[in-house]
Amino acid sequence: MMKSFASVVSTEVKHSAKIINEDLKNVRKTLNDVADAKEREANAMLFRLGEGLVDKDRVIKMIAKLTDDTVNGKNILKVFRLGKRGEGVVRPILIMFDDVKSKEYFFTNLYKLRSLNDDFAHVKLSHDLTVDQRKELKRILDDAKARETNCKEGFLYSARGGGKVENSEISGKKRVKLINGRVGSCFDLFGLVKNKFHHLTNKGSNVKYNVTIGLLNVRSISKRVDDVHGLLCDGLDILVLTETWHGLAGNISINLAMPAGYQFVDFVRQHDPGHGGLIVYFRKEFKYKKIILPQLTTLEAVAIQFWVNGSIFILIAIYRPGSAQLSVLFFQELVSVLKQITVLGSNVLLMGDFNVHLERTDDPYSIRLGEVFEIFQLVNHINEPTHVLGGTLDLVISSCDFPVTNIKIFPSGVMSDHSLITVETLIQTFRKITARHVRSWKSLDGNQLARAVLDSPVSGPFLHRQDQQDYNVYQRFGSVSTSQSCYKSCFIGRFSRNNRNRT
Incomplete structure (x- = not known):
């Protein structure tokens, strides 16, 4: 029997309306999930803390002690247990912070938990994830563990930021570790699962260590806390930041941007604390000594002597304000710094924003800077633009016999108007073989x-x-x-x- 035109139109309209309703439900669910994740981003979950009558006071004291009272009761909105009380049941505790920065600063100090009393010896902390986020994270971890179990070479598998699971380059202890990632409404779960990357390789009688170093003109550390935190978590051993504008060494942004296992040395511009400034982050296992430099007026500099794997090298972080006119005094002060440093060691690495346009080969200041490097037998490794306007301003300079490899210059205008630069240096220690005659x-x-x-x-x-x-x-x-x-x-x-x- 033939359908009428009206019935056909009615059927199509109902079908279209059904599709639209399904789409609306999906959109509504997505919006609810995003809102739920946004509400949870400043929360933390505490597990395995024995039941007590004063849970809130215990948790606040614990957080204040771990953060040296930087985060205290004023930064904590609520502390309460989830679920019904039961005999032999230890309920998890939900901690609500006033903002994400307070929570992240607390998470960066979790490595101090072992120094507390026995009540906190076995506690576990995690982010307050939504149901969908927990399912997705469990799927990623299970996938990584399955790949690791099936791997015959003994590699450690971990989830990476690209959304796929891949093997690391170093065999060792098998584990999948959840670290303190950034959690927000649209955070990447893959970024939460990482492994600690060791660069140590041993061949024959020599030990080699690849140190990965980054350089970035950050233009305010306070605005780039998450970016800096992410760079260090992604495997940088040392990170040199110029134009940090941090004002004082106690700026909370410095610690918020620093993951657990790192420390820093900084420089504050005394006459204008709100501008300039240098921060050098590096791993805690690196032994170091800050070298005292003469008073400088045309540039800012921090010199650090590092002991890595039994070898020594000196890192000099430099920033020359671009607003100041280049003068002969700048080159004189740079020469005085290099004279002092080259006496202390032969492995020297200079990194920073010189604000000298090396791309202008006929510029007298560019020529003069190249002559200074040549006098001290230093080599510049950056010959590409590092600024959004095309200038080659950020440089990496090393001693002739100090190997610098795997140089990467990332596009400018992403984190700031300068490019992120990463390099690798090969630290090699030669082990001496000796014979000893010993009586029993x-x-x-x-x-x-x-x-x-x-x-x-x-x-x-x-x-x-x-x-x-x-x-x-x-x-x-x-x-x-x-x-x-x-x-x-x-x-x-x-x-x-x-x-x-x-x-």
Whole structure:
């Protein structure tokens, strides 16, 4: 039976209306999920803390102690347990902070938990994720664990930012670790799962260590907290920031941008704290010493001597204000700094924003800067634009025999109007192989040694010999008697400054 035109139109309209309603439901669900995630981004979950009557006071005291009272009761809105009380049940605690920065500063200090009392020895903390986020994170972790289990080479698998699971380049302890990622309404779950990357390689008698170093004119650390935090979490061992505008060493933005396991050295422009400034972040396992430089007027500089894997190199972070006119005094002060540093070590690395247009090959200041580098046998590795307007202003300069590889210049205008630059330096330690002759004194035969002493010239009458003659007699006796009393072994050892183990 033929359908009427009206019925056909009615059917199509109903079908279209159904599709539109489904789309509206999906949009509404997405908006609700985003709003839910936004409400949770400043929350944290605390697990395995025994039930008590004063949970809020205990948690606030714990947070205040971990953060040196930077985050305290004023920054915490609510602390309460989730779920019904039950015998033998330890309910999780929800902590609501006043903003994300307070929460993230608390998370950067979680490594201090072991220093607290036994109540907090076994607690666990996590972000307050939505149901969908927890499902997605569980799927990622399960996928990474499955790949790791099926891997025959013993690689550590971890989820990365690109949305796929891939193997790391270093075999070692197998684990998938949830670290303190940034959580927001649209955060990437893959960024939450990372592994600690070790650059150590051992071939033969030498030990090599690839140190990854970044350089960025950040133009206010306060506005780039998340960006800096992300760069360090992505594997930078050292990060040099110029134009930080942080004003004072106690600026909270410095600590918010610093993940656990890092420390920093900074420089504040005394006459104008709101501008200029330098910050150098680096791993805590790096031994360091800040080098005192002469007072400078045309540039800002921080010099740090690092001990990495038994080798030494000196890093100089430099910023020359672009608003100041270039002058002869700038080159004189730069030469004075290089004279002081090159005396201390042969491995020197300069990184910073010089605000000298090296792309202008006929510019007298560019030529003069190149001459200074040549005098001190330094090599510039940056010959591409590092500014949105096309200038080559940010430089990486090293000693001729100090290897700098894998140089990457990222597009400018992303984090600031300057490019992010990353390089790698190869730190190599040569282990010296030595042979040691050692006697096993634990197996000394006392009776045999006593008989050797009685039968030796040493136990005879005193003949008033010269001191040298007496010493020669003793040496002959000692070598014979000890050889008879205990055996001598030869150990071949491989030694370096940081490794005193005998192998």
